Amino acid sequence: MSVINDLINKIQDSDLKNRIQEEIDKLSKQKKFGLVFEEHMPECTPLFDVPVHVGSKVAIKDKKINAIYIVKDIVENTAICLDKSTQETVELPLKDLVTIAEFGEAIYPYLKPIDSVCNVPDSNLWHTLIEADNYHALQLLEYLYAEKVDCIYIDPPYNSGARDWKYNNDYVDSSDSYRHSKWLSMMDKRLRLAKKLLNSSDSVLIVTIDEKEYLHLGCLLEELFPSSRIQMVTSVINVRSVAREGEFGRVNEYIFFVFLGKSSPNALELSSEWLVQQDNKKTVRGKMHWTSLSRTDSTGFRKNSPGCFYPIYVSTEDNKIHSIGSSIALDVNKESVNETPQNTIPVWPMRKNGSEGRWQITPENANKLLEQGFLKCGPIKNNRAAIYYVKSGDRNRTLSGEYGNFIKTDNGIVFDDCDNTNTSIRFIPGNSWNISSHDAGVNGSNLLIKILQQRHFSFPKSLYAVRDTLNFFVANKPEALVLDFFAGERVIKVMGAVNVMKPRVSGTLNKYILCIA
Structure with missing residues (x-):
C-alpha cells in the first residue's frame, strides 16, 4: 500500500x-487474516566508497531514500539521471549523489581489520565484532557458518516510536503510519537469513521485545519457524517502572525463545530468587537484600525530586547513622547547611561525576526505616559513606519471618541464625522472571558509565540478564558459537567485560560474534 x-x-x-x-x-x-505487512520500497544500502559513474544506481545524500536514479551521463559536475520510478530525466549535482545497492543485489563484502580486543591473560575466549549493515553481515556469515551457530541472541529496535531505528536512511517514528509494517519487513528479511545460520538439530533463537511489537513478532516467528517450539518469557527489567503517558508504567519486557531440533533450556544451579513456590505463587528471594539508597537511573537527579535531596549524618565514632537531615529547597546550596551534629559527617546523594543526585525516599520515610532497622551505612572512606536500605517487599518478608529470625541493631537488621543464605538449587525456572541483577538501570546504565564515562546509552540491557538468558543454553557447551546481529551497548559489555562474565558463566569458553551498524 x-x-x-x-x-x-x-x-x-x-x-x-x-x-x-x-x-x-x-x-x-x-x-485481513493472519500476519499481513507491506514490502515497501526495498531497503537500500549507501556505498559511500564507490564512485558515481555512468550506469550507477544512485540516491540523494543525507535524505531518506524515496527515489532511485540511474546515471545516464555525467557532464562536468552534473549527473543526467533517469528516475527509476517515473522514468523522467532529471539533472542532479554530482556532489549530492551516493551510489546505492538495492535489497537483494549482489554485494561482495569483505572483512577489514580495524582494531583488536585483548582478552584477560587467563582466558581462551575469542570474539568477532563486525561493523556493517547487519543484513550484509548475515549474508557474509552464511558463507562461513551456515547451520553452525548454536545460539542467536538479538535485541532488535523495539519500534516504540522513539526514532531509535532507520528504514531507508530515515528515522521511523510514531507519526509514520507504516512503522509496524516497515519493522516487520525489516525483521522478516534478517530472520530468514538467521534461520540459515542456526544448527537445525540443536540451537536456539532468542529475541527480546516489549509490548509495542510482541504480537507481530510472535506471529512472524510462527510463520518463519513452523516446525519449532516457541515460548515467551516475561522479564522484569525495572522494578521502579518507566512512566508511560496515559498508560501503566512499564516494568518488564518479553523474551521469545525458538527451540530448533532437540534444543531446550538446561537445569542450572540458580539462587532461590529464581524459585517460585507453587503453593502461594510468591517469589522467594532467599535472603533480605540491602539496596543503595542513592537513585542512579536517568531520573536520579536533585532537580527531578528536590524533596529527596537531604543530608544523612553518620557518626565518625561508631560508623553508624546518627540522624536524618531535612530536605532543602532547589535554590539552596548544600554548602550553606551548617547544622551538622558533633562528631558526624553529612552524606549527600552526590553522583560519581560530581552532580547532585537524590535519595530513593523522603526524609520522613528514611527516619521510619532507620527506626525499624531497614536503613544502615557502610564504612566511612575519604569522608564519605554508602547508605543502604531495604525495599518494601523484602521488609514485609523479613517482618513476617520468611527469612528467619532477626534482631534490630544500631546499624540495621541482623539475622541471628544461618538460615539467611542464598542457597543454590539446580532447576529450570518458570516463564516469569523477577531477578534483582536483571535491573537495567543498576547493571545496565551504571555499568556502562563505569566503562565509558562520557557515553550515554538510552536503553541498555543488564549484563546479567543477557548472561543468564544465554546460560540456559550454552553453559554446558564450552564450544558454543553465539551470534548477536543487533549488537549495540552489548559490544562494550560482552567484549569489554569478559573478565566480569567469565567466572559467572560456569567456566564456559563460548565464542561471540557481534554485528553493529
Whole structure:
C-alpha cells in the first residue's frame, strides 16, 4: 500500500487521483487474516566508497531514500539521471549523489581489520565484532557458518516510536503510519537469513521485545519457524517502572525463545530468587537484600525530586547513622547547611561525576526505616559513606519471618541464625522472571558509565540478564558459537567485560560474534 500511495501522489489528473484513492481506501478497509505487512520500497544500502559513474544506481545524500536514479551521463559536475520510478530525466549535482545497492543485489563484502580486543591473560575466549549493515553481515556469515551457530541472541529496535531505528536512511517514528509494517519487513528479511545460520538439530533463537511489537513478532516467528517450539518469557527489567503517558508504567519486557531440533533450556544451579513456590505463587528471594539508597537511573537527579535531596549524618565514632537531615529547597546550596551534629559527617546523594543526585525516599520515610532497622551505612572512606536500605517487599518478608529470625541493631537488621543464605538449587525456572541483577538501570546504565564515562546509552540491557538468558543454553557447551546481529551497548559489555562474565558463566569458553551498524 505504501508504494501504491506513492504512485497515486504522482498522478497529475486530480479527478482520476481522487477516484483511485477512494477505491484504494475501500480495499484497505477489508478484513485481513493472519500476519499481513507491506514490502515497501526495498531497503537500500549507501556505498559511500564507490564512485558515481555512468550506469550507477544512485540516491540523494543525507535524505531518506524515496527515489532511485540511474546515471545516464555525467557532464562536468552534473549527473543526467533517469528516475527509476517515473522514468523522467532529471539533472542532479554530482556532489549530492551516493551510489546505492538495492535489497537483494549482489554485494561482495569483505572483512577489514580495524582494531583488536585483548582478552584477560587467563582466558581462551575469542570474539568477532563486525561493523556493517547487519543484513550484509548475515549474508557474509552464511558463507562461513551456515547451520553452525548454536545460539542467536538479538535485541532488535523495539519500534516504540522513539526514532531509535532507520528504514531507508530515515528515522521511523510514531507519526509514520507504516512503522509496524516497515519493522516487520525489516525483521522478516534478517530472520530468514538467521534461520540459515542456526544448527537445525540443536540451537536456539532468542529475541527480546516489549509490548509495542510482541504480537507481530510472535506471529512472524510462527510463520518463519513452523516446525519449532516457541515460548515467551516475561522479564522484569525495572522494578521502579518507566512512566508511560496515559498508560501503566512499564516494568518488564518479553523474551521469545525458538527451540530448533532437540534444543531446550538446561537445569542450572540458580539462587532461590529464581524459585517460585507453587503453593502461594510468591517469589522467594532467599535472603533480605540491602539496596543503595542513592537513585542512579536517568531520573536520579536533585532537580527531578528536590524533596529527596537531604543530608544523612553518620557518626565518625561508631560508623553508624546518627540522624536524618531535612530536605532543602532547589535554590539552596548544600554548602550553606551548617547544622551538622558533633562528631558526624553529612552524606549527600552526590553522583560519581560530581552532580547532585537524590535519595530513593523522603526524609520522613528514611527516619521510619532507620527506626525499624531497614536503613544502615557502610564504612566511612575519604569522608564519605554508602547508605543502604531495604525495599518494601523484602521488609514485609523479613517482618513476617520468611527469612528467619532477626534482631534490630544500631546499624540495621541482623539475622541471628544461618538460615539467611542464598542457597543454590539446580532447576529450570518458570516463564516469569523477577531477578534483582536483571535491573537495567543498576547493571545496565551504571555499568556502562563505569566503562565509558562520557557515553550515554538510552536503553541498555543488564549484563546479567543477557548472561543468564544465554546460560540456559550454552553453559554446558564450552564450544558454543553465539551470534548477536543487533549488537549495540552489548559490544562494550560482552567484549569489554569478559573478565566480569567469565567466572559467572560456569567456566564456559563460548565464542561471540557481534554485528553493529
